[in-house]
């Protein structure tokens with residue numbers, strides 16, 4: 001699922017421009033390159049931006065593996081090492097379990113390569129929602145734009 005106005009995966013200039021692929025053993029891989037626009041301390045990534053990147057990577061994991069709309073209910077991050085500007089974070093995420101509408105996912109992000117040092121770990125609870133979540137709380141123009149631009153529109157709405 002791709003929405004061009006999404007801060008995480010969309011094409012907005014200030015966004016994170018993340019792309020995701022599903023790899024072996026249903027591990028979902030994302031990359032996030034830290035730019036000067038993502039700084040907190042001088043030369044280092046802002047923790048909130050890193051949390052955002054993990055929210056995106058984990059949300060994409062839910063979307064890619066379950067094909068159901070869901071939103072983040074809870075997101076926990078462990079910042080293990082600083083992430084310098086210019087670094088690409090290699091994020092590997094997994095689906096840990098599903099209990100009713102609750103979806104548990106986790107991920108780790110490594111510095112510079114898929115086997116680099118772990119810099120961030122995250123766990124999240126996503127909650128499956130119906131499309132009325134977006135029609136009730138979003139706004140019409142954005143939903144119309146989503147419908148007209150999304151690259152993938154096949155969702156399992158009422159399984």
Ligand SMILES: CCCCCCCCCCCCCC(=O)SCCNC(=O)CCNC(=O)[C@H](O)C(C)(C)COP(=O)(O)OP(=O)(O)OC[C@H]1O[C@@H](n2cnc3c(N)ncnc32)[C@H](O)[C@@H]1OP(=O)(O)O
Nearest residue numbers: 055056059069070071072073074101102125127129131134
């Ligand atoms: C047009 C469509 C487009 C589709 C595109 C999709 C793209 C997606 C893009 C993604 C972009 C990236 C991602 C983003 O950025 S998503 C954006 C950030 N997230 C949000 O805005 C979510 C806001 N929250 C809500 O809308 C509601 O609170 C939700 C929907 C989450 C739950 O309210 P709802 O009334 O529906 O359900 P419920 O309250 O009965 O809870 C259900 C179960 O869940 C458990 N629980 C809930 N919260 C927590 C918690 N914090 N810790 C622990 N547990 C929690 C709860 O105990 C219960 O468990 P149980 O009692 O059953 O055991």
